[in-house]
Amino acid sequence: MTIIAILLAFALCHFVRELGRFRQNQWLTSWINFSNDAFGKLPGWQDVLGFLVIIAIPVLLLLLINQLLDAALGSTGVFLLAIVVLVYTYGPKDLDTEVAAIIDSEDEESRQEALGKFLRGPVPEDHDSCRAQAVESVFREALRRWFGIIFWFAVLGIVGAFLYRLVDWLVNGDYALTDGQKGLFIRLRQIMDWPAAQLMTLSLAIATDFDSVFVAWKQYHDEQGHGLFEGDNGFLLASACSIVLTGHAAQDGYADQLDGPMIGLQQAMDLAWRILGVWMTALALLLLIGVIA
Numbered sequence: 001m002t003i004i005a006i007l008l009a010f011a012l013c014h015f016v017r018e019l020g021r022f023r024q025n026q027w028l029t030s031w032i033n034f035s036n037d038a039f040g041k042l043p044g045w046q047d048v049l050g051f052l053v054i055i056a057i058p059v060l061l062l063l064l065i066n067q068l069l070d071a072a073l074g075s076t077g078v079f080l081l082a083i084v085v086l087v088y089t090y091g092p093k094d095l096d097t098e099v100a101a102i103i104d105s106e107d108e109e110s111r112q113e114a115l116g117k118f119l120r121g122p123v124p125e126d127h128d129s130c131r132a133q134a135v136e137s138v139f140r141e142a143l144r145r146w147f148g149i150i151f152w153f154a155v156l157g158i159v160g161a162f163l164y165r166l167v168d169w170l171v172n173g174d175y176a177l178t179d180g181q182k183g184l185f186i187r188l189r190q191i192m193d194w195p196a197a198q199l200m201t202l203s204l205a206i207a208t209d210f211d212s213v214f215v216a217w218k219q220y221h222d223e224q225g226h227g228l229f230e231g232d233n234g235f236l237l238a239s240a241c242s243i244v245l246t247g248h249a250a251q252d253g254y255a256d257q258l259d260g261p262m263i264g265l266q267q268a269m270d271l272a273w274r275i276l277g278v279w280m281t282a283l284a285l286l287l288l289i290g291v292i293a
Contacts, residue, residue: 002153003283009090013094023087023090028166032177046181050177054170082158089161090145095138099266115265134268135264135267136240139272147196149164170182203278208271216243220239240268243271
């Protein structure tokens, strides 16, 4: 059911755009404020204890709902809950729609404003720098909106997908967290991002030019001066930029689809779709050999 749930949730998000309104997380603010009031005086709350309680209770409630649906509806209830969780945790916005809106915008001022929001900063005047930042933003958002969710759903089921999105909200949102708690959430997100980013890089190599991706991946680690399991996920962004900026993306059949100033954004989005195809193929193979359910 894993791959079927992923595909159905993707299809629903793609064709029923109104589902984006379903992704509300105001409850998280209320939950954290309640937790601070109820447990704030406990020893260790400012650090590890608060970190554990804040993420553990919502996850346990989700597991309880899963058990109730399993008892009431059997595997059908569990499957429907999986689709609901995936639709809820994809996002917060539909990546393909957001990128397409930027590229297809006919008003240059509106396009630059939307691009600035997507890049999370001012749009560089230099064409190459703008193109590189666009590629990095697409892959960064693809990791956070799609692939991180898919990976942890495949590994831990609905708990994995929900936990990944929960941690992402806690890191990026403005919540009443202490520095110790925030630091632990940031570290947990780095840990959860790392395997998904590595698999995205491998999939990018399979989908484009293996040697070019490997060289960029290795060069990044050599320049950063740290081990394989340390640092951030810059190796993914470096590999993506290398493929797009050196022209390998166009050589892989994308050139006829690209025009205008947003070529880097479109190429990166095309590659994200291609990586998704590699992941779905891999999941299908794992399903056939019985590794996943």
